[in-house]
Amino acid sequence: MSGPQSNRLASGGGIDRSRALRFTFDGRSYSGFSGDTLASALLANGVRLVGRSFKYHRPRGILSAGSEEPNALVELRNGARREPNTRATTAELFDGLVAESQNRWPSLALDVMSVNSLLAPVFVAGFYYKTFMWPAAFWEKLYEPMIRRAAGLGRAAAEPDPDSYEKVTAFCDVLVIGGGPAGLMAALAAARSGASVILTDESFALGGRLLSERAEIDGGDANAWIARVRDELDALANVRILTRTTLFAAYDSGTCAAIERVADHLAAPPPHMPRQRIWRIIAKQVIVTAGATERPIVFGNNDRPGVMLAGAVRSYINRFGVAPGRRAVVFANNDDGCATVRDLASAGIEIAALVDTRASSPQYISELAAHHGVRLVNGVVTDVEGRLGVRSVRIRPHAGAPFTLDCDLVAVSSGWNPNVQITTHLGGKPRWSDTLATFVPGELPRGMSVAGAAAGDYALHSSLASGARAGHTAAEATGFSSPPIDTPRADDEPTSIAAFWHVQGTRHKAFVDFQNDVATTDIALAEREGYRSIEHVKRYTTLGMATDQGRTGSVNAIAILAALTDKSIPETGVTAARPPFTPVALGAFAGHHRGRTFKPERRPASYDWTKANAGVLVETGLWLRPAYFPRAGERDWLESVSREVATVRSAVGICDVSTLGKINVQGPDALALLERLYANDLASLRVGRARYGVMLREDGFLMDDGTIARLDEQHYFVTTTTANAAKVYQHMQFALQWLWPELDVQIASATEQWAQFAIAGPRARELLREIIDAAHDISNAAFPYLAVGDVTCCGGIKTRLYRLSFSGELAYEIGVPARFGPALWQRLLLAGEPLGACAYGSEALGVMRIEKGHISGPELNGTTTAADVGLGAMRSRKKDYIGRVLGERPGLVDPARPALVGLRPVERAQRLRAGAHFIARTAEATAANDDGYMTSTAFSPSLGHWIGLGLLRHGPQRQGEIIRAVDPVRGEDVLVEVVAPVFIDARGERLRA
Amino acid sequence: MRIACPHCGDRGLDEFVFLGDARVTRPMADATEPADAFHAYGYLRTNPAGPTDELWFHAAGCHAWLVVTRDTRTHVIASVRLARDVALERRAVASTTEDASA
């Protein structure tokens, strides 16, 4: 039956017959036209069998002509661009398109897994819950792998997605979702009033159903009218039209999300173009004109290729100029049958019968049938025959004997469901309408309205009118009023319907949810087993959980369940539709933020120099900090770090500490605020001096530590750890704005203003002398330990100098305006050369702070108190401060809490590892004997062995004791001696030198 | 969800950081039974399903702390005020009641 576009009609359709496009499906070459979808092109070439179903691997064809398609899913493109589960009905044809059918082996026509279909009587709903339980061990080893291999549809690409995505934010007064007749009128009405309008449509052409129907508007072809409207909208500056764009979710406060397929109609996006774009649209008013989705009728073998929604049949004829079959049977419970018969006839497709489920058809239907010489049967189609596609149908008239008719196409319609999904994303429930025999939008979120088929206004003229009304009202609600616009002339074709859901007494399985292979019998079984809530039925049978979220099947299912439970359909209720309206590529949500650009980088002053000199950078939050600076001949990081430490301890080193948080605190009440923020006393801090401080959370645990420098009577300059800078700033603002708003203080971050370097080591002062302008006396007497002052360097550059030491050596921190940072860094290294200076990174910094027993991130883990880390004495008794009261709870002052100690291996050669747990030397390594854990470790070049800090139960009282540091996950168990948490210069003489 | 910052105007959720209940007030240091008062302040929440007052920080904006009155069932926001103003109001009320009781 197939051949080069053998089923393409001689004329008609919105396709461009002058532009032929080549494509392949399952390796076979075909051609189609510009304006085709993959589905229309396959049908044009007589291809009916397109996929296999999820569970039984039944042959499936093309049911619809839109995004609701449950059957015709393919793998589109190949290699890194392979897209599984792509709907052939929405994939635009492009030259060179490659598509493969999925979920079949070895071939689509001969799929071995279709034996499942023979086992269908066994593989019923709930099958898995009742089986595969014995023996337990077999589940992961045997049963599940088998099930997992069989399940799934298409295959994800094996390589990273090579295309790019982006995200855009847009604002408008009125958002119109759907560019069909109602949407176009709504956009027009709103736009003419001056309101800013965004109109989205999932297709590449505006018009919606009009593109698929032979409708007249204003006495002419509807397409002409569409073109006129589009021209007017295009000409208006306040209108943005987004085609190939699906509005897929509504969120709070008028925020909607849409996906624009920027380049999916091309073989591959050009390098500068994103593949897709997420639109975050913030709209004051939202009008849903998303149209409606047609329902199939449920009957035997209703999933066979050749069974097609009547509306889709018309789409393929009218929009794509394709004959979806040669001999058709039309099966409907509503007047939709008229249009189908008319269009089939005019396309020259033979019509074997019009089967109307109603006891008697309205007169205009019998007249139409007569006019086209079509046999009108009031009855039902009970079954389809044919293995890989429709060969014939069995018909059971209401009166008379059943009979069979040959045909290759069944155009089926049980009416239309308004696309209410977007109206329910914010919790709204659809409302049942008896007259329309479907669910229509219920209570709407504020700022949202519905028009056209989405509101149940199926007839063309009333749809246009309701769109115009909605557009006008929405614009007025946003303050743009204008006279209502006229509704163009159009007919209101008949839309009467007699609810009919499924045919009783069929020979073959009758499917409700095609993709998940849920049949009427599965729903009956679920009900029989007590799964009677619609949600239970959904979850037990997987009904409505396929990639179409039940758009074609769910209402039929609800009706069938209602009948089984003797409830009304509204009593039975609906299952919630969840965002997205149609599936959206995961990559689009990430946009630019993947790979190395997942998060922005923060670069300190020494970044470029470090890169240029092969220094190693390490991620510290968003910062990239120099970790260490390898030199030629050094075997590993440890050798480099040890050399840096030794240089600092013996000569002088320079370290970039620009990443530390820095905050100006100024004003008459600056001290009062700081006294409440820090646990230790600050009142006695003099101008020109700095002090170490600890900050607690209100719950009494340590929050952060740092230095507080008093630059002036009312000007304090505090530093925070790199990790907590933002948290501390926010905490200070909280205290100032919410807890103590009466305080007169101003807080400003200065982290980025200053490039700051630590200069540490016995020769630090000598080096500094080379940099600081001569006018400033930095002798030990004039500028002692913990002194702070503003000076100048390198010939007058603003400089803030601190005498602080994290390393325990004679040390300073020098801050200059950030633009001079890179130059000062190099200047310090240059000036330091004669003194044997070197740059040192965060690793060496870490080693030295452990040698000195200073706490850092591992000890500041949010569960330690000041006392735990040996700072209990700092807590002031004289003042109220954040964390004081809750910090005195029994659980926080329990003397048995693990407290900070130093540790060194008994066998000096052994390595210590952070994360090891402490066990008494003679005790079993069990949870009951867990005495704490190692927080930080380092190899101390100064001591020539590994050292550690840890939190040990009753730690301070256990100095000298030998305990085990057990590390099962690394297979180690080391004897360590508990010592004081200071390994170098315990009396602190060096830093005062 | 969007929050109308009194300074910056209507902004998206991703500019703000949620802290928690704004109906609890930090006890005075000299509160009687401070342990109980701080326990309630620090840990007990009415957590209503309906309108409530919450503290939000305009972290990616002007750095104002805000008191947002929001319905936790619908996410609809009834009002947004500067935390400082709300706090100062409460001080005023508290002091007047003290005066009254004094």
Place this chain on the structure above:
Amino acid sequence: MTSRSYSILGVLREALRGHSGWTPAWRDGEPKPAYDIVIVGGGGHGLATAYYLAKRYGVRNVAVLEKSWIGSGNVGRNTTIVRSNYLLPGNIPFYETSMKLWEGLEQDLNYNAMVSQRGILNLYHSDAQRDAYARRGNAMRLHGVDAELLDATGVRRMYPWLNFDDARFPIRGGLLQRRAGTVRHDAVAWGYARAADRLGVDIIQNCEVTGFRIAGGRCTGVETSRGTIAARKVGLACAGNSSRVAAMAGLTLPIESHVLQAFVSESIKPLVDGVITFGAGHFYISQSDKGGLVFGGDIDGYTSYAQRGNLPVVEDVLEGGMALMPRIGRVRLLRSWGGIMDMSMDGSPIIDRTPVDGLYLNAGWCYGGFKATPASGLAFAHLLALDAPHEDARAYRLDRFRTGHMIDEKGMGNQPNLH
């Protein structure tokens, strides 16, 4: 009492007669006027509690009251992960007991909930994270729980297609618990319901508790949409709504309700074998037997009783997803939804008596309630039956915030949305 045993033979037998012989998995009955114990909440925890009360403690005059359909809460909308890779002594034994119960669940319940132990891998991206995971893994091992610390090579061996080479935060290794995995979430509720029903427990759906009968500081029953039901003891297992329900008994809890979103992709052929969590962003993922990628990230971060989230979190989750596994870029998101979490003040649950005699509380599960279902049911049943805490749940006291004995795995302090 109603349905008979499930087995492949039973299924085959039924296949021959159109499955006409199956009976309801649980009776859909009317409430009796009085019970020994009434459980408020027909979710996983409530149904498990009822099951263990009947099975292990011989208390069978029990009713589970569900305001909607059973399993309509978080047991029906989570991301199905089960694990016991905890850090603190207050938690590890409890979650390990839960793991052990999962491991025997199907045989115990005669219901296949598809307990699938394909492992969970928590990735680390820095030395500090590695040390924290080593500390945790060691704590697990000291408790007799399985844990392995992998380096980057070990991770590559398991998942060679993760983003190792173009990463903002390179993968340096991971903490692996092989016994962790996933469970078919709805089946857990149904399995416990069926098993409890067979032991005589009444499961009452569409029965909303509207108040408590409290006399002289003692709870003697509940008011419901289907009338008053007397009870010697009442247990609350309604996480997500704990504060609302407890308020009817005059209690204020250390809990905030927050929304957590979850996501599932279109069904694809097997890609992700076990569970993977990203250590440098908010993203975790597994793949269901049906083929959908099931993933999630952080809670939205504000209090909510609306079962839906907002767009920024969706973007945040997938930025993490694409940073970690760029090959899923063209796989499509099928559904996203939100559930309401009882976020407690220290990130750990509460299983304890309340100041009201006869009223017991099971709450504060944060987003970790599903994996705890069996142990939570067992411990709550123990407490209800014997009036003493189960030994694995001793730390879950309601007054621990007063005494300062918080169980704070993350060290975030009294801020629920950071746990």
Place this chain on the structure above:
Amino acid sequence: MPDPILQPASAVAAWTPVATAGLSIDVRDDLTIAGIAPFRGKAQAVSEALAERYGLALPAACRRISGDDITLQWSGPDQWIAIAGRGAARDLEVELKPLLAGLAAVVDHSDARAVVVFSGKHARDVLAKGLPIDLHERAFRVGDVAITHANHIGVTITQTGNEPAYEIMLYRSYADSFADWLRHATAELTA
């Protein structure tokens, strides 16, 4: 001893200005910026002092005004920044401290911010790919200031001209990542 003068570095390493039809983007490194944070109840006095010296009063929230030799811009509740060309060696912190002594906290921000200027009819389209605020003229006009974020980077944006033209300030350490994003965001226009 090497030449004592240190050479200042640009906020954005390896930046190439964008200059195409309808879009030009460049970086400014020649500004001196000072934060002005009046103490409680002193805003009026600060405003008067500035008016007397520069002929400009403090602008309202979310606004910026420019005079001949200085620009004043709102930067948050009770906070403003003053901006001027650095010229030879102008330093607004040094200039303003004595003028506002006792009235306001004055701190140097000159180096804390990277400053990027945009202009042309496509500027808005590019910025919409990053900034989540409405820059349409109905919502944002010349002299308007917004503090927001773009691709996880905090920014302060001001409309400086009708072309339209904008100025974006961001923290210096993020500048290279911001520039990297800009290269992607402008690819469609510069291709």
